Amino acid sequence: MNDENLLYNPLDVMDAKILIIDDNLSNVLVLEKMLLIIGYDKKNIIKTIDSRNAVELFLEHQPNLVLLDLKMPFLDGFQVLKQLNLLSKGKFLAVIIITAQSESENHVKALSLGARDFIEKPFDHAVVAMRIKNLLEMEKMHRQIKDYTLHLENKVLERTKEVEEIQFDFTKRLLRAAEFRDNDTGMHIQRIGLYSKLLAEKIGMSPLYCDLIEHASMMHDIGKIAIPDDIMLKP
Numbered sequence: 001m002n003d004e005n006l007l008y009n010p011l012d013v014m015d016a017k018i019l020i021i022d023d024n025l026s027n028v029l030v031l032e033k034m035l036l037i038i039g040y041d042k043k044n045i046i047k048t049i050d051s052r053n054a055v056e057l058f059l060e061h062q063p064n065l066v067l068l069d070l071k072m073p074f075l076d077g078f079q080v081l082k083q084l085n086l087l088s089k090g091k092f093l094a095v096i097i098i099t100a101q102s103e104s105e106n107h108v109k110a111l112s113l114g115a116r117d118f119i120e121k122p123f124d125h126a127v128v129a130m131r132i133k134n135l136l137e138m139e140k141m142h143r144q145i146k147d148y149t150l151h152l153e154n155k156v157l158e159r160t161k162e163v164e165e166i167q168f169d170f171t172k173r174l175l176r177a178a179e180f181r182d183n184d185t186g187m188h189i190q191r192i193g194l195y196s197k198l199l200a201e202k203i204g205m206s207p208l209y210c211d212l213i214e215h216a217s218m219m220h221d222i223g224k225i226a227i228p229d230d231i232m233l234k235p
Helices: 003-007 023-039 051-061 077-088 104-112 125-180 181-201 206-217 222-226
Strands: 018-019 045-047 065-069 093-102 117-121
Touching: 018 023, 018 051, 023 045, 023 125, 045 051, 051 077, 065 077, 065 125, 077 093, 077 104, 093 104, 093 125, 104 181, 117 125, 181 206
Parallel strands: 018 045, 018 065, 065 093, 093 117
Antiparallel strands: none
């Protein structure tokens, strides 16, 4: 896949999943109707009037956006926000708070808990549409960047593995050259590598360390390559 396509996909957000949490059924139905008019898919609109269902619905549907009321029985919006932040595990959490115009103090608290924006009651259709679209685009961009970063990390791992394979191949060629200088020690070199790896495993070293010590220990006689024949091959 082309790297640019991973990062610069068109930000079409109409297939987004949206979770509405509000104890006022009228608000829920009005918001759902607005979303349907805008063009969002009905099957991707999840709603509840019981805030105790928030965690279950969030885990089940993994919504791209949450519309969340603050003043609710059982669990208020702040408590739900805290729960969703724990569930998101560091991912970008797109939450728009449903609020009244006079709740500026609550705005600050909600923002401190991770809310991204607000829509005020009574709802203005155009404002609601743009705020939802803007935040969904931001959420999608975050996902694209994360996917692109993971793609780059995988490419780095692939390149690193290729370099390691080249280095190991070079090491094996040097060892072959040492063997040609002294046939008596060829298997000795391989045994040293094997014993070193087994000892490293025995003392609980990591698999990476064990592989490295195996390859490194096999180089212990590499200096034979530079020893003159009259010394190296003397009786």
